[in-house]
Amino acid sequence: MTVEEQLEDDKSPSPAWLVLAVIIVIVILIIFWFAVTNLIYKTEQQGQFGDMFGAANTLFSGLAFAGIIYTILLQRTELKLQRKELSDTREELTLSRKAHQISSKIMAKQLMIEEVRYRDLMHPYFIADERTDTFPESLIKSRTHFKIKNVGRSVTSLIIRFESVVPSDSKEEIISPPLKEPVVYEKLFDSNESTEIVIEHSPETDAIIFVSLTFHSLDGKSWESKSQLYFEKGEFSHFLYLLPHELDILGNPIMEEEFFVDENDEELD
Missing domain, CATH: 1.20.58 (Methane Monooxygenase Hydroxylase; Chain G, domain 1)
Known part of the structure; x- marks a missing residue:
């Protein structure tokens, strides 16, 4: 009324x-x-x-x-x-x-x-493809060959950086990266194209290698994915590709806008 x-x-x-x-x-x-x-x-x-x-x-x-x-x-x-x-x-x-x-x-x-x-x-999707066997070079070092393949969309200026190695049994201990220099692929990295990566790691250990993949999508935007390589007892286990976040012109992450809604609020009938 x-x-x-x-x-x-x-x-x-x-x-x-x-x-x-x-x-x-x-x-x-x-x-x-x-x-x-x-x-x-x-x-x-x-x-x-x-x-x-x-x-x-x-x-x-x-x-x-x-x-x-x-x-x-x-x-x-x-x-x-x-x-x-x-x-x-x-x-x-x-x-x-x-x-x-x-x-x-x-x-x-x-x-x-x-x-x-x-x-x-617009985005690629990277997987670990055609992994070769791990070749032990010594008692403290092994070398693993594998390929990172793009099964998504084409990108340009792909840069692969190995940032650090964390043993699975200790989240605090950080070892220097297996490759000090990044892998740079400046040309068009097309769909179904792959690039070979060779990394050195400790044998007979469980570890996680943090990998940064930076690239440009075809619309000109910059992106970075913080992905992970998993090793079990010195053998390569699997590659975890995480969804990338956008970067600004300085290479800093751009905060995405979010909508916060109180889940405790009642809905309208």
Whole structure:
């Protein structure tokens, strides 16, 4: 129910009774005045009769009290309507907030869909392909040959950096990377194309080698993927390619816009 409908239902107290009371008082005063001036000729008697109008003071006091009661009723009605309007406003704000949350969720899902479409159209996907056997060169060093293959979209300026080696049994100990110089592929690195990588590592150990793959997509944007090579007992196990994040012109990661929605909020019916 709107405030206007509430106003129609909760009408203010009618002032008709107050107006009627004033008219009656005026009529009575006129009658008394006419009776005194025309029916009572002696001054002494008129004074005595005038003393009788002390009751009029009481009457006016009563009318004033009635006016106060009327004012209180008016204020009560106005306060009731104000509370109703505030309640309606709170309900509208609640509906607006829930609608905004639903809109944010829909927008976030649309952005996710567009992101997936973009990555499918513009991004590569690297896998470890055609791995050769590990050749031990000594008791403390082994050499592994394998290829990194692009099974996604074509890219340019591919740079592969081996950043560090972390033994699986110790997350704190970091060993120098197996290759100090990055592998640079400046030409177009096409789909289904691969490049051979040779790395040195400790034999008979479990380790994770962190690999950075930096490249340019065909739309000119720069990307970097922090991927991982896994070794078990000195043997190459698998290559984990992580989704890349965009870089600015200085090579710093660009923070992506996120939409935060309170999962505890109730949905609209």
